[in-house]
Amino acid sequence: MRLLLVEDDPMIGESVEEGLRAEGYAVDWVRDGRLADAALAANAPGTYDAVLLDLGLPGRSGEAVLRQLRARGLALPVLILTARDATADRVRGLDAGADDYLVKPFDLDELFARIRALLRRSAGRVSTELAHGPVRLDPATREVRRTGEIVALSMREFMVLQALMEQPGHVVTHERLREAVYNMNEEISSNTVEVHIHALRKKLGADFIRNVRGVGYKLGGPA
Numbered sequence: 001m002r003l004l005l006v007e008d009d010p011m012i013g014e015s016v017e018e019g020l021r022a023e024g025y026a027v028d029w030v031r032d033g034r035l036a037d038a039a040l041a042a043n044a045p046g047t048y049d050a051v052l053l054d055l056g057l058p059g060r061s062g063e064a065v066l067r068q069l070r071a072r073g074l075a076l077p078v079l080i081l082t083a084r085d086a087t088a089d090r091v092r093g094l095d096a097g098a099d100d101y102l103v104k105p106f107d108l109d110e111l112f113a114r115i116r117a118l119l120r121r122s123a124g125r126v127s128t129e130l131a132h133g134p135v136r137l138d139p140a141t142r143e144v145r146r147t148g149e150i151v152a153l154s155m156r157e158f159m160v161l162q163a164l165m166e167q168p169g170h171v172v173t174h175e176r177l178r179e180a181v182y183n184m185n186e187e188i189s190s191n192t193v194e195v196h197i198h199a200l201r202k203k204l205g206a207d208f209i210r211n212v213r214g215v216g217y218k219l220g221g222p223a
Contacts (some may be wrong), residue, residue: 001049001162003120006036007081012104016052016081019108021038022161024142025115025181033060040069042074047179050077052111055084055093063096070097074110077118081106107215108148114139130165132219137165141162151203156181157216160196164209164219169172173216 003020007013008031008086012072020027028048036053037060051069055062066078078100080093085103093101099121100114116139130137134147142158144151153175163180164172177193197217201209210220 001159002047002181003115003182004036004039004048006033006051006057009033009054012081016108016111019112023112024155024162025104026159026179026181028184031058033057033062033065035059036062036065040065040072040074043101045074046176048076049180050122051077052079052081052115055080055082055089059061066093066096066098074158075122076096077122077131079111079114079118081111086098095154098199111170113140130162132168133163133208135208137162143211146204150152153203154196154199157196157203160193161204162164162215168219171212171216171218174211175216177216 001024003025003219004106005013005017005020005027007016007029010031012200013031015030017027017029028039030039036057040048040051053062053066057065062080062082066080069076069078076079078098080098080100080101081104082089082093083104090101099118102111102114116128117140128138130139136145137143137158139162144158144161159176159181174193181196183191197209207220209217
């Protein structure tokens with residue numbers, strides 16, 4: 001899952017970015033409203049799974065960024081992170097198109113829970129778990145089980161698997177898998193995703209992930 005973090009405070013930004021990456025998210029962090037606009041415009045819809053947006057930004061306000069995003073028709077989940085705690089500010093942010101509002105200072109565990117809830121709602125899911133055949137994936141605990149037994153995965157393997165299980169029945173392209181796992185500043189080799197897929201097949205079964213030649217991968221077997 002890939003997030004766009006828009007935060008100009010370096011201490012807060014570094015703390016949130018580090019925490020999110022430890023939770024298994026790919027994060028692109030920008031510190032200016034205009035850079036946020038540019039990141040959203042330059043990347044195809046679906047590149048980001050959610051935006052974490054400060055309101056008091058240099059260049060362009062977070063509210064202006066949000067209104068522009070909604071004016072473009074993007075249904076991307078947006079969580080406002082701000083020190084503005086007045087009721088009027090919350091109402092204004094939500095009416096501008098935000099999906100949730102978290103006041104600084106906040107606990108990282110609460111932030112993570114709110115992100116999971118946002119992503120769950122945007123995918124139209126009620127259950128916190130993802131399931132496909134004998135495999136269960138819990139985004140909150142970072143556990144994967146196959147027929148009830150815990151399967152040990154690396155963080156990158158978990159991220160690839162989650163990206164696939166978020167789209168059951170659909171082909172997930174190579175590009176989308178790379179975007180879900182790596183941020184825009186990381187250099188990766190051309191076969192990195194294939195390495196993770198190979199490891200997942202060894203642990204979950206050779207037929208659990210199918211190759212769609214020239215396009216990407218999809219889950220195999222019964223849903």
